[in-house]
Amino acid sequence: MVEKLTKNFFLYLSKSKVLNKGAKRWGLRLGASQVVAGVSIESVIKSVKELNDKGLVCTVDHLGEFVFKKEEAVQATTVCVDTLEAISEAGVKCNLSVKLTQLGLDIDKRLCLDNMNRILDTARRTNNFVRIDMEDYTHYHQTLEMLKELRRKYNNVGTVIQAYLYSAKDDLEKLKGIPLRLVKGAYKESAKVAFQDKKKIDANYMKIIKQHLLTGSYTAIATHDHRIIEQVKEFCHQNNIPRNQFEFQMLYGFRKELQEEIARQGYTMRVYVPFGKDWYGYFMRRLAERPQNVSFALKGFLSRK
Structure with missing residues (x-):
């Protein structure tokens, strides 16, 4: 049940135009560089x-x-x-x-x-x-x-x-x-x-x-x-x-x-x-498929400096 909710959450985020626009400014931080x-x-x-x-x-x-x-x-x-x-x-x-x-x-x-x-x-x-x-x-x-x-x-x-x-x-x-x-x-x-x-x-x-x-x-x-x-x-x-x-x-x-x-x-x-x-929509769908990969995002975020 939790896994399904997590998947739906990331799929919902993948369609956000606002977050997608922001992602282009962030570059491949938030862990995306590990899969892009x-x-x-x-x-x-x-x-x-x-x-x-x-x-x-x-x-x-x-x-x-x-x-x-x-x-x-x-x-x-x-x-x-x-x-x-x-x-x-x-x-x-x-x-x-x-x-x-x-x-x-x-x-x-x-x-x-x-x-x-x-x-x-x-x-x-x-x-x-x-x-x-x-x-x-x-x-x-x-x-x-x-x-x-x-x-x-x-x-x-x-x-x-x-x-x-x-x-x-x-x-x-x-x-x-x-x-x-x-x-x-x-x-x-x-x-x-x-x-x-x-x-x-x-x-x-x-x-x-x-x-x-x-x-x-x-x-x-x-x-x-x-x-x-x-x-x-x-x-x-x-x-x-x-x-x-x-x-x-x-x-x-x-x-x-x-x-x-x-x-x-x-x-x-x-x-x-x-x-x-x-890369944003692709990355969100990968997190939706494998919620354990949220650790990618956390590591990327914490090391972005």
Whole structure:
């Protein structure tokens, strides 16, 4: 009960525009630097190189969402393009993740589509892959529609399916053959569209992982749950699913030793590495997922001098 209240509290804070504005002034204090790799492209490339040296591959995400000005969407797109260029120039093993709301989805669909075309053209030229992050449910169907349209022209783009949604199984069926990241889900959604019970979410998560793997589709299993990771390994072994058909993913700053151990075992282990000034919403959702990480914030606050 307490854990649920704590989660709801941080999810509520994550949507505060006032606190988000203040967070940009604070910089990466309050512990966010432990889970966000700086504010610049240079800083995130440095972190990616360090992770690559440990046998880990990466995907970087320029943080930001819910943009309502065209100029901001275009600027965010430019950062994504520059990031892809920097990845290519540095020769690091790294993809890119993007959020459609940061690229103008709430302003104009055509603007967002044009921005995605610009990003994907750069990714194709630099031989890279772009993942469209899934956001809250109000943007869910728009994201799937955008993916469908983009896949007509590009094969280097995929998205995310959230296991807490009732529709996950059916939507996954329509996305056979598309590289997907499968997650449990990090937003607070209504019981009308999403499971509320952790056990049901976990059970559905394993169901959709098996479902996508058995279609022969490339599958990214994004979880810090070692029990689920072991179940996936065993399932793949029993069903002769090759290791080059799937990967594990974890967040930057979490379970570092487990990440490196998985890589040593010969599995692809990808680290999701966020960067940028607009880190507040991301950080609050991480605290909501793992309330024990409030200690991050306390340590950051106490050491900010």
